[in-house]
Amino acid sequence: MAMKIGGRSFDKRAEQGVRDSYMRETVRTAQERLYTNKSQAEEELGDWEEWRSLSEKIRSHTVDNLDYYLERLSENVSKNGGHVYFAQTAAEANRYIQSIAERKEAKKVMKAKSMVTEEISMNEALEATGVEVIESDLGEYILQIDDHDPPSHIVAPALHKNKEQIKDTFSRRKGYQKTSKPEELTQFVRKKLRREFLEADIGITGCNFAVAESGSVALVTNEGNARLVTTIPKTHIAVMGMERVVPTWEELDILVSMLCRSAVGQKLTSYVTGLTGPKAQEDVDGPEEFHLVIVDNGRSNILGTPFQSALHCIRCAACINVCPVYRHIGGHAYGSIYPGPIGAVLSPLLEGYEDHQDLPYASSLCAACTDACPVKIPLHELLVEHRKVIAQEKKTTLGETFAMKGFGLVASSPRLFEMAAKTAPALLAPFTNKETIEKGPGPLKEWTAIRDFPGPKKERFRDWVKERNKGGAE
Amino acid sequence: MKVSLFITCLTDIFYPDVGKNVVELLERHGCEVDFPEKQTCCGQPAFNSGYHKDAKKAAKHMIETFEHAEKVVTPSGSCAAMFKEYPSLLKDEIRWRERAEQLAGKTYELTQFLYRVLHVTNTGATLQGVATYHTSCHMVRLLGETEAPYVLLSNVQGLELKELPNKQNCCGFGGTFAVKMSTISEQMVDEKVEHIEETEADVLIGADNGCLMNIGGRIQKEKKPIKVMHIAEVLNHREMGGGDV
Ligand code: SF4
Numbered sequence: 001m002a003m004k005i006g007g008r009s010f011d012k013r014a015e016q017g018v019r020d021s022y023m024r025e026t027v028r029t030a031q032e033r034l035y036t037n038k039s040q041a042e043e044e045l046g047d048w049e050e051w052r053s054l055s056e057k058i059r060s061h062t063v064d065n066l067d068y069y070l071e072r073l074s075e076n077v078s079k080n081g082g083h084v085y086f087a088q089t090a091a092e093a094n095r096y097i098q099s100i101a102e103r104k105e106a107k108k109v110m111k112a113k114s115m116v117t118e119e120i121s122m123n124e125a126l127e128a129t130g131v132e133v134i135e136s137d138l139g140e141y142i143l144q145i146d147d148h149d150p151p152s153h154i155v156a157p158a159l160h161k162n163k164e165q166i167k168d169t170f171s172r173r174k175g176y177q178k179t180s181k182p183e184e185l186t187q188f189v190r191k192k193l194r195r196e197f198l199e200a201d202i203g204i205t206g207c208n209f210a211v212a213e214s215g216s217v218a219l220v221t222n223e224g225n226a227r228l229v230t231t232i233p234k235t236h237i238a239v240m241g242m243e244r245v246v247p248t249w250e251e252l253d254i255l256v257s258m259l260c261r262s263a264v265g266q267k268l269t270s271y272v273t274g275l276t277g278p279k280a281q282e283d284v285d286g287p288e289e290f291h292l293v294i295v296d297n298g299r300s301n302i303l304g305t306p307f308q309s310a311l312h313c314i315r316c317a318a319c320i321n322v323c324p325v326y327r328h329i330g331g332h333a334y335g336s337i338y339p340g341p342i343g344a345v346l347s348p349l350l351e352g353y354e355d356h357q358d359l360p361y362a363s364s365l366c367a368a369c370t371d372a373c374p375v376k377i378p379l380h381e382l383l384v385e386h387r388k389v390i391a392q393e394k395k396t397t398l399g400e401t402f403a404m405k406g407f408g409l410v411a412s413s414p415r416l417f418e419m420a421a422k423t424a425p426a427l428l429a430p431f432t433n434k435e436t437i438e439k440g441p442g443p444l445k446e447w448t449a450i451r452d453f454p455g456p457k458k459e460r461f462r463d464w465v466k467e468r469n470k471g472g473a474e
Numbered sequence: 475m476k477v478s479l480f481i482t483c484l485t486d487i488f489y490p491d492v493g494k495n496v497v498e499l500l501e502r503h504g505c506e507v508d509f510p511e512k513q514t515c516c517g518q519p520a521f522n523s524g525y526h527k528d529a530k531k532a533a534k535h536m537i538e539t540f541e542h543a544e545k546v547v548t549p550s551g552s553c554a555a556m557f558k559e560y561p562s563l564l565k566d567e568i569r570w571r572e573r574a575e576q577l578a579g580k581t582y583e584l585t586q587f588l589y590r591v592l593h594v595t596n597t598g599a600t601l602q603g604v605a606t607y608h609t610s611c612h613m614v615r616l617l618g619e620t621e622a623p624y625v626l627l628s629n630v631q632g633l634e635l636k637e638l639p640n641k642q643n644c645c646g647f648g649g650t651f652a653v654k655m656s657t658i659s660e661q662m663v664d665e666k667v668e669h670i671e672e673t674e675a676d677v678l679i680g681a682d683n684g685c686l687m688n689i690g691g692r693i694q695k696e697k698k699p700i701k702v703m704h705i706a707e708v709l710n711h712r713e714m715g716g717g718d719v
Contacts, residue, residue: 011657014655014657014658015657018657018658018661322642324643324644324646324662324665325655325658325662328658328661328662328665329658361651361654361655362655362658363648363651364611364644364646364647364648364651364652364655364659364662365522365611365648365649365651366611366615366644366648367611367612367615367616368611368615368642368643368644370615371615384521384522384524385524386524387522387523387524388524388525388526389524390524391523391524391525391526392524400523401525404519404520404523404525404528405525405528407515407519407520407525407528407532408520408525408527408528408529408530408531408532409528409531410514410515411514411515411517411520411528411531411532411535412514412531412532412534412535413514413535414511414512414513414514414535417483417514417515436691436694438695446652446653446654446656447652447653447656447691449656450656450659450660450663450691450692450695451652451663451687451688451690451691451692451694451695452690452691452694452695453687453691454488454489454687454691456487456488457487457488457489457490459490460486460487460490461481461485461486461487461489461490461493461494462481462486462509462511463490464490464493464494465493465497465509465511466511
């Protein structure tokens with residue numbers, strides 16, 4: 001179970017999140033900053049809605065023709081002298097990567113940030129064979145030295161930590177002695193990592209997009225670490241989810257712009273790198289060997305289902321950055337390395353309902369996510385779609401199933417509705433305290449623990465209408 | 475103009491006064507209000523919980539109930555949005571889908587109807603006080619209505635409207651979410667109430683009784699001195715001795 005993080009039930013994890021006031025403050029501030037920046041970036045571009053529609057079209061066209069574009073991609077990577085490996089499962093991907101490490105007698109692997117390698121637990125797989133894996137993304141590095149704390153956000157993996165906590169981790173683990181100023185913290189890590197880069201045998205990166213027409217891999221970062229990972233070590237392995245392909249550089253241009261604006265509110269991040277195959281003879285730097293590992297790991301099962309649009313995701317985290325549920329419980333509460341709305345959609349698809357069945361319910365269906373998504377994935381609708389599957393497979397409680405059956409019956413029969421509406425106030429009457437109900441029975445208990453419930457009224461609206469039509473009331 | 479009123483189950487049972495204000499408001503603007511008695515609930519509780527078979531039953535019943543209507547008006551953006559969801563819910567049953575499309579096409583949320591169909595910008599209401607307006611998620615994001623309530627409220631005489639900070643945030647209602655995920659819902663409604671308090675408004679206005687039941691319920695439980703009003707009550711409000719009757 002590679003994507004799953006943390007034990008216990010969703011409720012327990014959510015409660016823990018709610019009680020963690022440091023984390024919540026950090027998340028709230030980050031969300032507010034990212035929201036403002038994204039809004040500005042949208043405005044700068046102008047016609048944001050049109051760009052979204054265009055991006056949606058690009059993504060749906062590509063995913064509709066995924067086999068075609070993956071074939072082109074693979075042909076072109078090979079033409080450039082690179083190797084392509086299609087891994088159906090996480091285990092297959094890891095075995096392939098292990099075999100390269102073995103062949104190269106690698107002792108040290110330098111990594112850039114990648115969610116798919118988290119998904120397949122690649123670090124653990126490599127470490128099990130005695131290879132040292134070092135994260136070079138600042139956020140990932142912080143988590144790695146903090147006893148492999150799992151990521152809580154797909155763009156900013158250490159979002160749940162504030163600078164004081166980071167400083168403490170550094171001093172505890174690495175003998176850091178300076179202040180919690182971000183510049184000083186970063187400087188410290190830079191120095192530490194420089195040496196590691198020079199010693200690394202293999203560089204492993206993710207892949208924001210792969211360009212089918214040229215067999216190139218595009219990496220979008222703000223720290224520039226991916227450039228070192230892909231130029232210094234002799235071997236470069238890029239690992240990508242099979243849906244992360246674009247037809248040509250033209251589409252790449254549009255999607256990178258949407259990604260940067262949506263993820264961090266920048267026109268472009270500091271570094272956008274396009275890599276086409278291993279080092280050619282005339283190149284001054286670059287790896288001698290290049291491998292592209294294309295990971296399925298459950299993705300192809302999503303094709304052709306009502307969930308297909310989840311594969312359009314470009315992992316910008318905009319949906320996470322606006323999600324109120326995420327704001328209050330934090331990323332770890334989701335129990336998956338993919339948190340927030342997209343995580344709640346994706347985790348059950350990739351890893352099954354068993355471990356992730358609560359996630360589709362962790363939403364008020366406010367649709368802020370759907371609104372924020374640069375490729376227009378109808379996230380809140382997909383959450384409802386999950387609930388539908390869960391209800392159909394009778395994984396919900398019997399009580400709920402009966403209640404909803406009852407609901408269907410009542411809502412489609414005016415006579416039953418009339419009866420229910422009449423009895424509701426009568427049933428509630430004993431709990432009333434004048435205008436409102438402060439302590440309700442049954443399911444009302446959850447409600448009234450937090451809020452008062454409106455008290456029963458003497459007359460329903462429809463009774464008033466009836467009287468009025470008779471010429472009685474006014 | 476003849477309009478058929480879909481009052482919503484919440485308003486019918488718990489907020490009859492809001493319903494009366496809706497009727498009066500529509501009549502003030504020259505509408506003849508018809509109330510199809512067979513109406514029940516839009517089916518959203520079942521739909522959102524994933525029980526689409528049961529939601530379909532409710533949908534078909536409502537389609538039949540409002541088939542005769544020229545326009546359907548409802549004081550809830552969320553329930554209006556649910557009517558607009560019917561065609562997709564019934565997409566596999568062609569005849570029903572067509573009927574669902576007709577219903578969706580003639581359904582309006584109350585302020586949307588006043589502003590966009592009747593072209594009303596001023597309802598002639600007066601209300602002394604400082605208020606803030608909660609923009610309901612479904613009204614804004616599913617119906618796409620961001621203007622109508624503001625235009626109408628801005629012309630209420632005597633009313634000072636303060637912008638609600640982080641108004642885009644959900645109040646934490648979400649139907650069964652409020653009960654199923656009550657720990658999270660509580661944080662959300664608390665945050666909303668905090669923002670409302672920041673405005674120092676003495677009235678909270680909303681256009682959806684679902685949200686108002688949630689936020690209002692929290693305000694009452696915490697005994698905050700903030701009055702909660704549905705937008706229909708505000709737009710139909712006349713100060714004693716002032717305005718028309
Ligand atoms: S679902 Fe949309 S908003 Fe969320 S991460 Fe993916 S692309 Fe970004």
